[in-house]
Amino acid sequence: MRVKKQKRHRRAVRFYTVCHGFRQPFKVLCDGTFVHHLIANRIAPADTALSNILGAPVKLFTTRCVLEELKRLGKSYTESLEAAQQLMVARCDHEKLKTADACISEIIGEKNQEHFFVATQDTDLRKKLQELPAVPLVFGLRNALFLEPPSKFQRQFAKSSEEQRLHMTDLEKQLLRKRTNNPVEDQEPEDPSQENAPSGDENENLQPQPRKHPVRKSLGVKDRPQFKRKKAKNPNPLSIKKKKNRQTSQTASKEDKGAGDDTARSRTRKRKRSRKSKKLPETSS
Template sequence: MRFKKQKRHRKTVRFFSVNFGFRQPFKVLCDGTFVHHLLHNDLTPADKALSNCLSAPVMLFTTSCVLAELKKLGAAQSASCQAARKLAVARCDHEKKVSADACIEEVIGENNLEHFFVATQDADLRKKLQKVPNVPLIFGLRNALFLEKQSKFQDDFVKSSEEKRLHLTEKEFKALEKRITSDSANVDEEDSVDEEGLGHHNPGLQPHITRNYSGKEGDVKDRVRFKRKRAKGPNPLSVKKKKSRENPNRASGKEVKGDDGNAEGKRKRKRSRKGKILAGTDGAVQ
């Protein structure tokens, strides 16, 4: 049962985060009834209990009108008043203090710009805030805290806003229509210029002036022609290495002498005598 509750809470938190931009740490606006419920059921510390409910870090807030209302209740709510004073105070701009539910409604407004989660035990206040699109509600039941599922009004609001994003507004439609008409007018002007010739339709359009260039500049053509890249030489990886032409004997420091005793650069050829020996054997057989 606890796992299902956490799964449902995560789904609700994801709904408000994706559609309305709620970000961690979540801000929770508490009234006096909720603070009293936390103390009465030993759900302390409050920030830990709420972070477990939302599976995320939280910041707790209240208003000066809520503190004033708890103070008016006297000693019966003194512990709740002291606990509420430890919370951060959200600005409500009420010179003359009003009731807690009226103050919270005014702080939330129509758009909940501060992205508050509202924690209250007041059922009437929760019903009123269910008609505001982006207000998630938290309440306590005995020793457990619950995050209310988004109301039908909030679901319908999200669906209608998604449909509006898919369609053009009146302003966007007029701008698009104006652009289409201007583009069609430009196309008609270009067609008329092509039929009648340049310079007759629009004085702002001037024909291209060709200049006479001398020398190499006269060979310049109107259209740019890209040169095709060609291989400038053989691939060095596919070419065999060149053999050195130096005399191996000269490189080794040896000299070959001829018949006259002079050193020669040429290498002396050795002749084989196999041919002569074969010729001699043939004569002997005969």
């Protein structure tokens, strides 16, 4: 159960941070009923308990009207009054004192520009604040604290605001129409000297004059971007073989052939034949 509770609280906090821009440290506006609930159930310190729920550091606030209401309730609320006096006091602009729920609803307003988390045990006040688009609510149940999930109205408001961001506003449409009706002309101004230029065969003899760009010259910009052409580099002389002359190569090849023949002849052994005198057969007398 504790893991599911933490997941729900993370989703709710992420909803308010993403859709309505709540930032850390979160500001929690507490009324007298919530402070009394913390003291009655011995939930202390209150800032650490709330920071565990919201997953971030918190700052606790109350109002001048809430403190006056706790004073009026008598001695049974003296301990809760002392605890509430230790909290920071949020500024309320009304001069006359009001009830706690009226004071808190006036501080929150319609848009909750100060991004307050409201901590209260008053069910009527919670139902009233659920109808506003960006008011997260915290309440206590025995010795545990809970963050209410966003209401249906708050989720629908977030979806509609996202759709409005995707589409163009009326001012953006008007600006776009003006730009399309009056496009910017990037044409270069014509030179007055070209109007009186001669026509026919005289133009052939005349040399073409370069265009003048007074605006570019005044700005110090060149007419056209000049790109440096890369010249062909010579190869590395160490990696090139030296050229051999044909005559020297031919003579060397002939000498090699002659030497090869001599060596071949010298290597071939001649067979020496011994010529012995043949003995004639003796004739009988």
